[in-house]
Amino acid sequence: VADPRFFVRAGPFTAGELAERTGARVAAGDPARRLTDVAPLDSATPEQLSFLENRRYAKAFAASRAGAAFVHPEFAGRAPEGMTVLATEKPYKAYALAAAAFYPEPAIRRGIAPSAVVDPTARLGEDVVIGPNVVIEERAEIGAGVRIGANSVVAAGVVVGPDTRIGPNVTLSHCLIGARCTLYPGVRIGQDGFGFAPDPAGHVKVPQLGRVIVEDDVEVGANSTIDRGAGPDTVIGAGSMIDNLVQIGHNVVLGRGCVLVAQVGISGSTRLGDFVMAGGQAGIAGHLTIGSGARVGAKAGVMQDIEPGVTVIGSPAMPGTEFFRLIAAVKRLGRKGQ
Amino acid sequence: VADPRFFVRAGPFTAGELAERTGARVAAGDPARRLTDVAPLDSATPEQLSFLENRRYAKAFAASRAGAAFVHPEFAGRAPEGMTVLATEKPYKAYALAAAAFYPEPAIRRGIAPSAVVDPTARLGEDVVIGPNVVIEERAEIGAGVRIGANSVVAAGVVVGPDTRIGPNVTLSHCLIGARCTLYPGVRIGQDGFGFAPDPAGHVKVPQLGRVIVEDDVEVGANSTIDRGAGPDTVIGAGSMIDNLVQIGHNVVLGRGCVLVAQVGISGSTRLGDFVMAGGQAGIAGHLTIGSGARVGAKAGVMQDIEPGVTVIGSPAMPGTEFFRLIAAVKRLGRKGQ
Amino acid sequence: VADPRFFVRAGPFTAGELAERTGARVAAGDPARRLTDVAPLDSATPEQLSFLENRRYAKAFAASRAGAAFVHPEFAGRAPEGMTVLATEKPYKAYALAAAAFYPEPAIRRGIAPSAVVDPTARLGEDVVIGPNVVIEERAEIGAGVRIGANSVVAAGVVVGPDTRIGPNVTLSHCLIGARCTLYPGVRIGQDGFGFAPDPAGHVKVPQLGRVIVEDDVEVGANSTIDRGAGPDTVIGAGSMIDNLVQIGHNVVLGRGCVLVAQVGISGSTRLGDFVMAGGQAGIAGHLTIGSGARVGAKAGVMQDIEPGVTVIGSPAMPGTEFFRLIAAVKRLGRKGQ
Secondary structure (H helix, E strand, O other): OOOOOOOOOOOOEEHHHHHHHHOOEEEEOOOOOEEOEEOOOOOOOOOEEEEEOOHHHHHHHHOOOOOEEEEOHHHHHHOOOOOEEEEOOOHHHHHHHHHHHHOOOOOOOOOEOOOOEEOOOOEEOOOOEEOOOOEEOOOOEEOOOOEEOOOOEEOOOOEEOOOOEEOOOOEEOOEEEOOOOEEOOOOEEOOOOOOEEOOOOOOEEOOOOOOEEEOOOOEEOOOOEEOOOOOOOEEEOOOOEEOOOOEEOOOOEEOOOOEEOOOOEEOOOOEEOOOOEEOOOOEEOOOOEEOOOOEEOOOOEEOOOEOOOOEEEOOOOEEHHHHHHHHHHHHHHHHHOO | OOOOOOOOOOOOEEHHHHHHHHOOEEEEOOOOOEEOEEOOOOOOOOOEEEEEOOHHHHHHHHOOOOOEEEEOHHHHHHOOOOOEEEEOOOHHHHHHHHHHHHOOOOOOOOOEOOOOEEOOOOEEOOOOEEOOOOEEOOOOEEOOOOEEOOOOEEOOOOEEOOOOEEOOOOEEOOEEEOOOOEEOOOOEEOOOOOOEEOOOOOOEEOOOOOOEEEOOOOEEOOOOEEOOOOOOOEEEOOOOEEOOOOEEOOOOEEOOOOEEOOOOEEOOOOEEOOOOEEOOOOEEOOOOEEOOOOEEOOOOEEOOOEOOOOEEEOOOOEEHHHHHHHHHHHHHHHHHOO | OOOOOOOOOOOOEEHHHHHHHHOOEEEEOOOOOEEOEEOOOOOOOOOEEEEEOOHHHHHHHHHOOOOEEEEOHHHHHHOOOOOEEEEOOOHHHHHHHHHHHHOOOOOOOOOEOOOOEEOOOOEEOOOOEEOOOOEEOOOOEEOOOOEEOOOOEEOOOOEEOOOOEEOOOOEEOOEEEOOOOEEOOOOEEOOOOOOEEOOOOOOEEOOOOOOEEEOOOOEEOOOOEEOOOOOOOEEEOOOOEEOOOOEEOOOOEEOOOOEEOOOOEEOOOOEEOOOOEEOOOOEEOOOOEEOOOOEEOOOOEEOOOEOOOOEEEOOOOEEHHHHHHHHHHHHHHHHHOO
């Protein structure tokens, strides 16, 4: 059960109500079943809602005491007696939506903290929440319903789209942020890219004259950094999910729905298509093209373009099948060498 | 000599006093020897205290002018004439304690800065030090003797144990922090884990309903990030030392006394036993079990469980002996291939 | 064209004026040509200035409509008719200087924000700009012309040299910063190094009694961390360029003009010579010596000293020629193994 010091629970809801909210279908059991919370299959009580996504947990599903559960239609028949079965093609997504119904964003409405420093030329939309000591500089535009956490800084001219949430201790400059984004604590967006003319007499900084464009529905994790473009813009495509401590260099372009796990680094001017996924600590060199749907393994070091839909692993990165064949060959060699 | 702009020195102390404070034994020389500071073996003067931990420095020890030194009993006989010899099984630990005696935490007691924004429902223990522009939200509980650096943010409901030190520009939410911890500047604890249901129509965020539990005597380095659990908690075991820019995913559990060097990343739901060590830039995949006392080499990429006490290296990580055998075999192959 | 919400353009300038500012020579065309902006070769108009650095773009140069361009004397003859040719040995450096002329630092002079908390014993030079909610502690010395962004913290005794720029949300302690440096948002300098005496009964922190010395003209990228020395100092040599999310351990010494790309980590007590370059996500173990002019590939794991001028790749790192021979040998082996 979620700690009430941190989470406020809504509900209860009936199984039928939750089916309707999530696009699931009541395939068995009582749609009037009253549910008070979400819980994992093995600990859920008859008042709680659970889900089966991964078939490895099919046994736990068959034995669960949960009052209701989301499940793929193909497994609906394995439900224990008495469970209200909510059939859906995407049980985990349905669970996510139901959990959000039980634990909605707390409706804190505190307006603009007296200690916030808002330039008179900044424009604030309706229902914005500006935390203590937030600094908003001249001509910034903050959309309706935006929340900005304490001690964050929004520099001159920055635009933030409606309903975006900005955590505490964030720094934004030279950027346009879309609607419904979430920027976690310590995010840095829009600072100069790492561009200079190398010179033994002293490297000479090249002015970075582009911006960062963050499209709608993007998440950027804690302490991640996104540099602005050198001339063109750095672009984060709509719906992309970026984890903590990720680095994105100048002029990088991400397509829609990309997923970058923690500590990934993408060097300057590289372009990712749509729905590219990169595992933790992967690195992608500069000036490359990564096709849509490509998957980059954790810790991979990508030094060449990747075709759409291809999975690569290793450093230097290569297609997954090739990587595991090499590892096997090297291991045989190691045994022979004994 | 430490720069007096930054460090305030206490003392002097006699060698006997320091032996007593650190559990060492005066094995030779004058216990009344008066000592004013700590210094390395090669530069220490007769008024200064040093130590020998690594036998590689045995020569420097034999030639040192230090007035006193901590040393393992087995090397005590090699001390130069006139040195007061402080024998102990753990010379470096004894040195650490003695250095802390010479350079105690500055006893700054400034109370609550006028610019701090403390919610009236927050509870503050005795002798807390709250820096300028710190924000403490509703119902937070700050233990006795806690210090919080400037511009940090402690969100609603967070609990901080007694005598914990929080640096400047830190963000805490959804967490319970133990006693005597140190959180360095820019640490982020308690933000949402990276959990969502992937969907081409738009990834759907899964509410993250757990907390971060940081047990007593933990250190977390600058700009490191620890996400809260998805349902279970993320747990950092007592006495663990976490370096800078480390990422810890949701539901991760660390046992007691773990050591994570800079830029390590641990993916979601992985469990570490007690006293696990991970070198710089190592990565550990999700849902793994790492046994107590295991050692993960710098830059290793761990993709499988590790048994207690085993050392692994490489990416994918393998036992150290196997790794070096492989490297040797590949190098032979490379030479043949010329 | 740069977004006027974020960038203020100066000029126009004649080609002759820009030649003089940058040390180039008008090799052909009209020195009185009036230029209003910078642009890439392929989109530049007759009112705009461009450059040719990389011979791969020689064709674009020959076809460019740019009014003027910096170019190496050897390519000057390939300029299209009508272009004013600005010949120089270093076209990119000249472009950098010209772009800085078109886009000078905005001359914001706002003095000390009323919400800044400046200790009365701190010393501020002339023309400093101190942002909102900045905290400057006792005895800190801020040089003339320094700018400090909002919500940054400068701890007791810190010295900042003239004309240095400090971004928002930065934390400085136990350090001396040189002149004309740039510290990007979220930088952490001077916190304790990761030093402790390991002990099953509880690791014992070793007081870190050194400082961080950042010499003149250094850049440190967003959210990078530089720990102070344990006794000796951590030193960043003049003119070094450090990218985002870089970690530098205690006692590390960088020579002049080093370049560290994003997410590099350098472990304690390692010494780099002058003009060492390290690619993204490279890691260098502790207590090593890296010679001047050495180059460390992206993602390399350096476990041994490197001679001056040598390039290493891979993990464990080895000379580049050896690395690629090994990769080729292993790939042959993989094919045989099928």
